[in-house]
Amino acid sequence: MASIEMRNIVKKYGDGFPAVNDVSMDIADGEFMILVGPSGCGKSTLLRMIVGLEDITSGDMVIGGNRVNDKAPRERNLSMVFQNYALYPHLSVFENIAFPLRLAKAPEDEVKRKVTEASDVLELGEHLDRKPANLSGGQRQRVAMGRAIVRDADAFLFDEPLSNLDAKLRGQMRTEISRLQRRLGITTVYVTHDQTEAMTLGDRVCVLRKGVIQQVASPRELYEQPVNLFVAGFIGSPPMNFLPATVSGATLQTPFGPIELDATRAEQVAGRELVLVGIRPEYFEDASLVDGAKRDLGTTFTAKVDVTEWLGDSQYAYIPYEAPPEVDAQLKELSRELDSDQLRTQAIVSIDSTSRIREGREAEFWLDARKIHVFDPESGQNLT
Numbered sequence: 280m281a282s283i284e285m286r287n288i289v290k291k292y293g294d295g296f297p298a299v300n301d302v303s304m305d306i307a308d309g310e311f312m313i314l315v316g317p318s319g320c321g322k323s324t325l326l327r328m329i330v331g332l333e334d335i336t337s338g339d340m341v342i343g344g345n346r347v348n349d350k351a352p353r354e355r356n357l358s359m360v361f362q363n364y365a366l367y368p369h370l371s372v373f374e375n376i377a378f379p380l381r382l383a384k385a386p387e388d389e390v391k392r393k394v395t396e397a398s399d400v401l402e403l404g405e406h407l408d409r410k411p412a413n414l415s416g417g418q419r420q421r422v423a424m425g426r427a428i429v430r431d432a433d434a435f436l437f438d439e440p441l442s443n444l445d446a447k448l449r450g451q452m453r454t455e456i457s458r459l460q461r462r463l464g465i466t467t468v469y470v471t472h473d474q475t476e477a478m479t480l481g482d483r484v485c486v487l488r489k490g491v492i493q494q495v496a497s498p499r500e501l502y503e504q505p506v507n508l509f510v511a512g513f514i515g516s517p518p519m520n521f522l523p524a525t526v527s528g529a530t531l532q533t534p535f536g537p538i539e540l541d542a543t544r545a546e547q548v549a550g551r552e553l554v555l556v557g558i559r560p561e562y563f564e565d566a567s568l569v570d571g572a573k574r575d576l577g578t579t580f581t582a583k584v585d586v587t588e589w590l591g592d593s594q595y596a597y598i599p600y601e602a603p604p605e606v607d608a609q610l611k612e613l614s615r616e617l618d619s620d621q622l623r624t625q626a627i628v629s630i631d632s633t634s635r636i637r638e639g640r641e642a643e644f645w646l647d648a649r650k651i652h653v654f655d656p657e658s659g660q661n662l663t
């Protein structure tokens with residue numbers, strides 16, 4: 280197994296804007312690292328440079344302590360699992376898994392032993408004689424992983440391996456990949472644009488935007504301490520709300536009324552006029568369900584509810600508001616990138632399923648003022 284170190288990696292296709300722009304990152308031996316970001320952010324390009332399918336324009340790629348920039352893919356001992364699985368249709372499951380061992384001219388008893396071990400782990404034992412066409416999507420995925428396992432590779436690289444599967448199977452495969460990775464303890468780099476996959480699979484997640492690393496952190500840290508608007512908006516579903524607010528002393532004046540800041544946050548926003556307040560949907564509650572002591576720790580406000588969605592264990596309420604022109608352009612750009620137009624037109628609040636709020640009526644909401652984030656609308660940096 281091996282660690283993967285990237286030092287100031289740049290990739291330019293032709294004379295264009297760099298697809299990967301000065302990326303430096305250390306992936307520890309045995310670590311499960313996720314590369315995530317919207318379409319075109321450079322995650323596949325980065326993965327392809329690790330595996331050797333793409334030249335590196337500048338910077339160093341170091342795998343297991345060795346610089347591999349000039350090494351061919353087959354000299355890197357990495358196993359890549361592609362989106363389309365790249366299985367051989369005319370070969371059985373056994374021979375598909377055995378393929379790398381056949382190439383290496385491994386003796387028959389070793390082939391048998393390794394394929395059996397891998398198919399046991401992947402629960403493919405009873406399908407070894409079948410052809411890929413007679414397997415489900417999930418089973419094909421496992422065959423592709425089996426082929427990666429038998430190679431004793433230094434690392435696994437996955438490029439959106441679950442994107443062809445339906446939602447249920449994707450959930451199952453996610454659990455399987457996670458379990459398998461832990462069992463094998465093999466260094467893994469996994470590309471996805473799906474933030475749920477990113478949050479549930481990895482030890483750490485690297486969020487990319489336009490070829491630049493925004494933040495590398497554990498899923499929990501990304502969720503609780505996003506460094507900027509982009510990460511805050513990308514991670515979490517439904518997304519964080521960004522309410523424009525003017526600062527006056529320790530008070531933020533938002534479209535829903537004033538929010539009083541504690542001393543620490545007041546200091547963090549001192550001297551600013553306009554900010555964006557980041558509030559996750561679950562930081563809200565129906566005020567009538569919040570008891571007195573807790574109420575005092577937050578802010579209450581009244582707003583008209585546009586639409587409600589009942590989810591069983593909770594419900595969402597959509598509260599429209601208008602972003603002022605000063606921040607509209609910034610939020611528009613962010614909405615476009617994150618493919619979420621609601622960022623600038625309505626807040627989503629997640630409240631208890633027992634709440635009696637009604638569509639089209641005013642309701643009193645409570646907001647946990649201790650949890651809010653405050654962002655600089657221009658740089659997007661999280662100030663809190």
Ligand code: ATP
Binds near residue numbers: 318
């Ligand atoms: P997606 O999720 O859509 O696959 P991605 O995050 O994996 O996107 P890349 O495929 O790495 O992004 O592409 C990053 C940028 O580089 C994009 O702007 C893309 O258009 C460009 N790009 C990728 N491959 C090439 C190529 N072979 N030639 C020219 N430009 C390319």
